[in-house]
Amino acid sequence: MTDFKDRLRAGEPVVGHWLSIGDPTVAELCARDADFVVIDTEHAPTGLESVANAARAVEAAGDAAALARVAWNDPVRIKRVLDTGVSGVLVPMVETPEEAREAVEAVRYPPEGVRGIAGSRANDYGRDLGEAVESAGGDLVTVVQVETERAVENAGAIAAVEGIDALLVGPADLSGSLGVFGEYDSERFESAVSAVLDAAHDRDTPVGTLATGDDDIRLWADYGYDYQIVGVDAGYIAAGVERATRTYEDEME
Template structure:
């Protein structure tokens, strides 16, 4: 049995724009409902959602038949959490709140088996198709993709050193936490925050790494794409549900 190809990683390497949807609803039913909507990738979040490895497992299973890539965000840059999601079959991880190159190197190490890293070895996981992928341990790294999240003023000062760490496949800018870090909590659209995000995207592209972002602001999403983001999340499932149902209620004057 062959190792599944990571189409998201291939697309980034080829410079093809990938439009994504952020999934904070932990259910597999919701994940399957949006899997066929036409997005290139879905982000299954466990940092700011009730999600955990077991709910992510169900989501990965639900979307597997669809032409969409799954990206998983662990709750933190934790070696054990990273190992568990990789063993579940996640091939692309977005690691939140990295502050420096050492933390980026730790994330890289967690993605790889020894002697290149510290990922624990198990031959009977979903990632190995329960032992059916011949040579999985030797080939796994070819299809794994590590995205790191930069979202504070301190991290932006070290952006080049973080992005340049070997094994980092892309850098994601987090506008919400960045806004808080810059003194504008709850205001990701503040001019200072917008300027910092745009500058960061340009700097990441100069280094030659793919840049990513999440923004439900359609105009700003298009602006980020024009500047150079290659993986761009443009909506959040919870936001679509909450705002969409509110809009429908208003049409019928529901108080």
């Protein structure tokens, strides 16, 4: 966990996968050749039991870190996913430094934060609770998403908040907020992303994003992102199904 956090903070090109299905087998497969995975609970029907089982599967697969994307910047939601034993959180729709500080406080135990103290899988069901409280949660990863025009304007101040390990640009929401949904080669979108990268890099904070295909991976690399989530589990399955079906149809013609 700490190794991944250090590598992320250092701006190393760590690579991740997005988990929307919630099945531990899929989580295990995706984690084998990754530095991290993100278990989505915002736009996926993933409950806490599924998050915990996915975290177990990721641990079984090797050294990848498991982060959970919470549904909102809410201390209760953040507390509950952290108790499953994930290595950190991805917090959506953060627009101001105040909201970024709220996210950090939700991750940290008192006196640095407001996370409730209890025995859970995250601390070996209470066996390591004292050590966890002493560390205050500083070993956990806190990444916040830049997804609106207002967040772009405040990117530097958000990146400067102590405890924020990285930013992640949500390309779909950001392009929608800018009125150019999906137009990732538009000047308006490119300008916004460049502003986020420049502002965050001035604070030595890495910036990543999510790709949904090879073209996106290449485009984001050209943009200069520090790290990428290079695809979505459901997308991998869909692409494999389509490829196999096309191959069969071509052979039967």
